[in-house]
Amino acid sequence: MRNQPIGVMDSGVGGMTVVAELFRQLPRESILFYGDSARCPYGNRPAEEIRAFTFEALDYLVLQGVKMLVIACNTATAICLSEARERYAIPVIGVISPGARAAIAATTSHRIGVIGTRATIESDRYARALQMIHPDLFVASHACPRFVDLVESGRFDDPAILDEIEKELLPLQSREIDTLILGCTHYPLLADAISVVMGERVTLINSAEETARDVSHWLSEENLMREEGHPPTHVFLTSGEIEPFREIALRWLGFSPFVSQVRVWGQSCFDSPRVR
Numbered sequence: 001m002r003n004q005p006i007g008v009m010d011s012g013v014g015g016m017t018v019v020a021e022l023f024r025q026l027p028r029e030s031i032l033f034y035g036d037s038a039r040c041p042y043g044n045r046p047a048e049e050i051r052a053f054t055f056e057a058l059d060y061l062v063l064q065g066v067k068m069l070v071i072a073c074n075t076a077t078a079i080c081l082s083e084a085r086e087r088y089a090i091p092v093i094g095v096i097s098p099g100a101r102a103a104i105a106a107t108t109s110h111r112i113g114v115i116g117t118r119a120t121i122e123s124d125r126y127a128r129a130l131q132m133i134h135p136d137l138f139v140a141s142h143a144c145p146r147f148v149d150l151v152e153s154g155r156f157d158d159p160a161i162l163d164e165i166e167k168e169l170l171p172l173q174s175r176e177i178d179t180l181i182l183g184c185t186h187y188p189l190l191a192d193a194i195s196v197v198m199g200e201r202v203t204l205i206n207s208a209e210e211t212a213r214d215v216s217h218w219l220s221e222e223n224l225m226r227e228e229g230h231p232p233t234h235v236f237l238t239s240g241e242i243e244p245f246r247e248i249a250l251r252w253l254g255f256s257p258f259v260s261q262v263r264v265w266g267q268s269c270f271d272s273p274r275v276r
Helices: 016-025 047-063 074-087 096-106 118-123 125-133 146-152 159-172 187-198 208-221 242-253
Strands: 006-010 031-035 068-071 111-116 138-143 179-182 203-205 234-238 259-261
Touching (some): 016 031, 096 125, 111 118, 111 159
Parallel strands (some): 006 068, 179 203
């Protein structure tokens, strides 16, 4: 079990931000990544559809024999994390609590902004996670549904998107926040433009680093760290087109991985509430 891969799922390519940090912090670990780009974005879909898509992906990863699951998607974390932890007999890590902790550590004014998909913002999970730790925080939440499309279309480094980003972020610019949580794993790919719009006084929080720390902690606690002498192997799967996926992976990971197209829907359904 210790030498099995860590399973990572995302609604598209945004989870590469988490994978890059896992590579940095846990270089001995193998990664099995599944990105559901064909059905991305999740954030504008009904909760029951998000749930169905997420569990199709997670069930598939469990069938491949992963030792841990990382839901590298804020929308899926908001809707499915609690149920996933009941459903599977292996550790399941989400990205919302790690992001909240990192934001609280960064803020000095106790005024924090959160941007995310419509489903993530409407779930109010970030505000609750933040105020559970620090009840006196001011939290301004705002949905930016267009941002995922900008990333998935490969436009995240196009200077022309700056006007679009400024329009989306306008409601937050008057809220006097000093910290902004990028509440979608796609959004760090837009971080340079977001930083220009919000200004240098606003610290951007990418939850990937703290999420990888959570993974490391769980692996250590569960005695699941990969054994020495077993070189890691990495597998990247997408339900969407391979070349756009590889191009974005190259920019974020620094290398162009081999990618296979796999569509998991209808392949991995479980009658039992716990999958082993």
